[in-house]
Amino acid sequence: MxxxxxxxxxxxxxxxxxxxVLRRIANGYMILPVLLIIFGLYYYPIFIEWLPQExxxxxxxxxxxxxxxxxVGYRSLLQEADLFYLLPVETRLKAYFTRSFIYNxxxxxxxxxxxxVVISPLYIARIDSDTSHLLLFALILLIIKGWNLAIHxxxxxxxxxxxxxxxxxxxxxxxxxxxxGLLRHSIPLIGLGVSCAAAFTFLQQALVKKLTLNWHQLIQxxxxxxxxxxxxxxxxxxxxxxxxxxxxxxxxxSIARSLAFIPQKAYxxxxxxxxxxxxxxxxxVRITIIGMILTFIISEIxxxxxxxxxxxxxxxxxxxxxxxxxxxxxxxxLYPLPAAYLKKAYLENAFILLISxxxxxxxxxxxxxxxxxxxxxxxxxxxxxxxxxxxxxxxxKIKLSQNHFKSQ
Amino acid sequence: MKPILKIDGxxxxxxxxxxxxxxxxxxxxxxxxxxxxxxxxxxxSTTIKHILGLMKPIQGRITIYDQSVFEAPDIYRSNxxxxxxxxxYYKELTLWEHLELTAMxxxxxxxxxxxxxxxxxxRFNMEKKERLFPEHFxxxxxxxxxxxxxxxxxxxxxxxxxxxxxxxxxxIRSLLSLLKEERDRGAGxxxxxxxxxxxxxxxxxxxxxxxxxxxxxxxLEELRKAANLSTASxxxxxxxxxxxxxx
Numbered sequence: 083m084x085x086x087x088x089x090x091x092x093x094x095x096x097x098x099x100x101x102x103v104l105r106r107i108a109n110g111y112m113i114l115p116v117l118l119i120i121f122g123l124y125y126y127p128i129f130i131e132w133l134p135q136e137x138x139x140x141x142x143x144x145x146x147x148x149x150x151x152x153x154v155g156y157r158s159l160l161q162e163a164d165l166f167y168l169l170p171v172e173t174r175l176k177a178y179f180t181r182s183f184i185y186n187x188x189x190x191x192x193x194x195x196x197x198x199v200v201i202s203p204l205y206i207a208r209i210d211s212d213t214s215h216l217l218l219f220a221l222i223l224l225i226i227k228g229w230n231l232a233i234h235x236x237x238x239x240x241x242x243x244x245x246x247x248x249x250x251x252x253x254x255x256x257x258x259x260x261x262x263g264l265l266r267h268s269i270p271l272i273g274l275g276v277s278c279a280a281a282f283t284f285l286q287q288a289l290v291k292k293l294t295l296n297w298h299q300l301i302q303x304x305x306x307x308x309x310x311x312x313x314x315x316x317x318x319x320x321x322x323x324x325x326x327x328x329x330x331x332x333x334x335x336s337i338a339r340s341l342a343f344i345p346q347k348a349y350x351x352x353x354x355x356x357x358x359x360x361x362x363x364x365x366x367v368r369i370t371i372i373g374m375i376l377t378f379i380i381s382e383i384x385x386x387x388x389x390x391x392x393x394x395x396x397x398x399x400x401x402x403x404x405x406x407x408x409x410x411x412x413x414x415x416l417y418p419l420p421a422a423y424l425k426k427a428y429l430e431n432a433f434i435l436l437i438s439x440x441x442x443x444x445x446x447x448x449x450x451x452x453x454x455x456x457x458x459x460x461x462x463x464x465x466x467x468x469x470x471x472x473x474x475x476x477x478x479k480i481k482l483s484q485n486h487f488k489s490q
Numbered sequence: 491m492k493p494i495l496k497i498d499g500x501x502x503x504x505x506x507x508x509x510x511x512x513x514x515x516x517x518x519x520x521x522x523x524x525x526x527x528x529x530x531x532x533x534x535s536t537t538i539k540h541i542l543g544l545m546k547p548i549q550g551r552i553t554i555y556d557q558s559v560f561e562a563p564d565i566y567r568s569n570x571x572x573x574x575x576x577x578x579y580y581k582e583l584t585l586w587e588h589l590e591l592t593a594m595x596x597x598x599x600x601x602x603x604x605x606x607x608x609x610x611x612x613r614f615n616m617e618k619k620e621r622l623f624p625e626h627f628x629x630x631x632x633x634x635x636x637x638x639x640x641x642x643x644x645x646x647x648x649x650x651x652x653x654x655x656x657x658x659x660x661x662i663r664s665l666l667s668l669l670k671e672e673r674d675r676g677a678g679x680x681x682x683x684x685x686x687x688x689x690x691x692x693x694x695x696x697x698x699x700x701x702x703x704x705x706x707x708x709x710l711e712e713l714r715k716a717a718n719l720s721t722a723s724x725x726x727x728x729x730x731x732x733x734x735x736x737x
Contacts, residue, residue: 342590342594342600343590343593343594343598343599343600343603344594345594345595345596345597347594348591348594348595351590351591351594352580352591355580355582355583355587355591356580356582356583359582360582411580412578413578413580415544416542416543416544416567416572417567417595418563418564418565418566418567418568418595418596419564419595420564
């Protein structure tokens with residue numbers, strides 16, 4: 083195989099593998115986006131109308147767009163074995179990496195455009211009614227996206243995650259400055275943002291000159307994206323244990339310390355340690371934060387309760403994939419503990435997590451609404467949703483998955 | 491010596507039409523080290539998977555202290571510790587957490603765990619690694635972690651698959667001395683290995699498996715007698731068996 087065909091070959095393999103999986107998901111879950119669109123069409127205009135005039139739309143939209151623009155992944159389609167086979171021809175891989183850059187830009191731009199489409203009614207209603215300005219804004223955002231991706235590519239050449247974190251933080255600030263400047267039509271702010279971006283690029287280029295291609299980081303970045311895809315995929319189908327690295331647990335896994343040395347709690351201990359150190363906990367945290375923001379800003383009671391239940395269910399669906407993580411652990415098959423302990427640990431911990439998320443959402447809802455009656459109502463609904471989801475839905479799902487394994 | 495593991499007419503494998511192992515009979519007693527030796531693909535790993543209870547025999551019965559894994563899974567599993575050929579670990583757990591979880595699973599108290607683990611950590615030179623994740627370990631260090639997890643349990647039976655792979659000379663010495671100590675305590679050890687010189691020095695009995703069948707078993711003396719090679723090494727006897735000169 084010619085080196086110049088390498089990207090095309092890998093890209094085609096990657097896309098065909100993804101398409102098989104996505105087609106299967108689309109067959110089974112097509113109803114979800116349809117429901118979401120119907121829900122959006124009904125509630126979006128109500129939401130725009132309800133949004134108070136003093137609500138800082140420009141700032142909130144800037145922050146969300148800055149997040150989407152800054153948090154870039156980089157898919158190079160590199161594999162571990164490339165360290166041996168491609169390393170010697172590194173200097174001849176410029177075309178390969180250029181194509182990978184275009185691919186990443188295209189895919190991430192699609193996501194960005196989808197988000198711009200979603201916010202466009204809000205933009206026209208509250209920011210600027212001129213649609214040509216919106217188109218120009220979208221075009222500039224795509225250019226900013228390209229800059230972010232380029233900076234991230236060079237950041238991947240540095241060893242150590244702290245450097246990348248600092249670069250990410252700086253990019254995030256520059257993005258907020260630029261996007262907020264664009265939305266406010268503020269030339270000084272845009273000028274400042276562009277100057278900062280130029281200075282940052284210049285500084286990074288000066289530092290990166292001394293470095294060679296960091297194969298290890300690129301392969302790790304690829305693995306991180308695979309892990310994220312696995313977690314997402316496990317929501318829709320039974321998958322083997324998702325590939326993922328160890329995630330920083332911010333001390334949360336130390337909760338398990340209180341369970342240490344109680345044999346009946348061994349699987350509770352394992353659940354807590356694994357949960358807080360895998361990507362699933364990160365997803366749950368993100369969903370909870372979004373839920374807290376929603377319950378803090380929604381003042382219409384029916385909408386608030388709907389959002390509250392919706393977030394709990396989304397978090398629950400995320401948790402449902404964690405069963406696969408537990409049962410695919412090799413040692414679990416050899417432990418002299420009843421299989422019922424594993425099921426019990428999973429269901430109890432899932433219930434505790436859902437109740438905790440429910441409490442956090444309740445807290446922000448109460449800061450917003452300050453109604454005792456609503457507190458009682460939402461507590462009851464939250465408890466009921468958490469209980470029904472865990473001890474009816476998840477329990478049944480486990481039973482089905484156990485039958486599936488037995489029949490194999 | 492009381493028998494611990496009994497393999498009685500076991501036939502098994504990945505399909506029913508062509509079993510990987512056929513009609514295996516052998517026993518591991520208390521206080522003995524038994525080597526399971528054979529070429530790649532001879533059926534050693536399949537035999538071990540059957541003993542662990544990960545595969546169900548097509549025919550025959552496997553028991554540890556007369557209990558089968560299908561009748562009393564928890565009692566059966568609590569009687570053995572397993573050291574895999576390739577380290578299998580939770581990448582989300584540190585070395586210490588692996589040991590802590592193992593202790594919990596096997597009902598070992600914190601005091602007892604610390605008492606057993608401290609000399610193991612020092613023996614394998616891993617005291618400074620206990621708070622690290624195995625992802626940051628070399629293959630040899632991961633293998634040491636597997637060994638420490640098994641020896642922490644102090645079970646009746648050890649099932650060890652290629653134990654010396656990836657270990658440094660000090661690690662090999664520590665493992666072999668631990669095996670001797672455990673044998674003296676009364677544990678039975680079934681060890682699958684390719685390193686025949688070490689097996690000859692440390693094992694009491696040998697089971698030679700070839701193309702899924704046991705072609706010879708016994709002590710070195712018994713094998714020499716059967717092969718009619720009175721001064722031969724295990725290497726020579728083994729090749730003799732494999733090449734089919736002994737029937």
